[in-house]
Amino acid sequence: MRVVAQGLAGIANASRVLALILTIFVASTVAGCASSGDEKLTLHTAKGDFAFRVEVVDTPKSRADGLMFRQELASDAGMLFDFKEERPVSFWMRNTFIPLDMIFVDAEGIVKTIHVNARPQDPTSIPSGVPVQFVLEIPGGRSVEIGLKAGDRMDHVRTSGGQGG
Template sequence: MIAIASGFAPALRRAGAFVAVLLVSAPLAACSDEGKLVLHTASGAHSFNVELVDTPETRAQGLMFRQELAADAGMLFDFQQEREVSFWMRNTFIPLDMIFVGADGVVKTIHVNARPQDPTSIPSEVPVQFVLEIPGGRSVELGLKPGDTMEHDRVAAPRD
């Protein structure tokens, strides 16, 4: 019996250490949720659940082949730095609004109702770090305009 109990001691110590790490890191995880985003417009704050894409592979896939997108859902592309970008709708089956946003969270340009399966290039027209894709027509419903802001964990804090 004693031999069996002593065999469990290392496992119990590892389990205790694991629980301690969880307790310490849980409050930090609660402070950050990259799946949430808020657009601030003259009509108020509008929350979205977003998928974050920030690698060449995930950016290349985007929302291609999706058949639907909830009114409060979207995809946030993070290019890690400001630059001019361009999108297209090839293999995308739902209309989308493309919101081009600077590193500071300010909306720069908006392309409303990009046509499904259209291979025509849709440029940002100015350097941006983020592109938010939401269901086609939603930006008009929200009254979103250039100069409005996007709140997300990856948006740089304003500098004084």
Template sequence: MNIFRALHGAFVALLLLTLTACASDDRLVIESRNGSHPFTVEVVDTPETRAKGLMYREALAPDAGMLFDFKETREVSFWMSNTLIPLDMVFITAEGLVANVHANARPLDLTSIPSDGPVMFVLEIAGGRAKELGIAAGDRVVHDRIKNGATAG
């Protein structure tokens, strides 16, 4: 009976670890000067998924977003083609620091929105949320894909 309990316990622990590993990619936290701000994110990390992004979406919850993982540090540029809702774009370094924020990108606008230097990630959130939450350059972003060797400044 003790062996059964031990095996059962090991199985449950393994199952919980697996579920945690699978679920962690959708949790992101921005640590700003006025607190921690959690988001549930969709991660896009292929050319096809990054190209589509949040196009054609009619709404985005205030605590939701999309994390673009470019898998290398480089300058990036976005536009709002076929994007129906205003978005804030949070440009993030490989170390997890917010490099810059572009607030309230206009729906359907084809104007280029560049990073202010090389980044590895971009978080898109509902337009106006960055200002509302006090998210700014120098804040730290915590996510399983981001190496957090940097500190908020």
């Protein structure tokens, strides 16, 4: 009987340890989501100012994942890739299921080039054409809707002239 009681006590302890591990995992996951939460960004065009909520990705892993495997993107949402220095960059749409506009932006927040409606799952390279620090991905066709052109401005806290949103 004593062995059974010790076994049950061991199971109870293991359950408490497992619960603690699960609590720590959930807390760290929630904290990770909060720290990489959406940030405000504004695109200034001749048609007006357009606010977006963006997820910022600035590590090799997060930039590599990008918007792959996502099934939808709200019209006021996007992803901002920060390369932390100006350089030529290139993107593709492999494993990306929604059409995207890719907006290539310099460190000061000036839009340099725009690729409209990148085709889902297309492995063709889409180059920036010039050195940029940022690439903003928004829903396909949205840049045309808001009248975005090269030379327009993107405000975000990370741009050198950054006003935020």
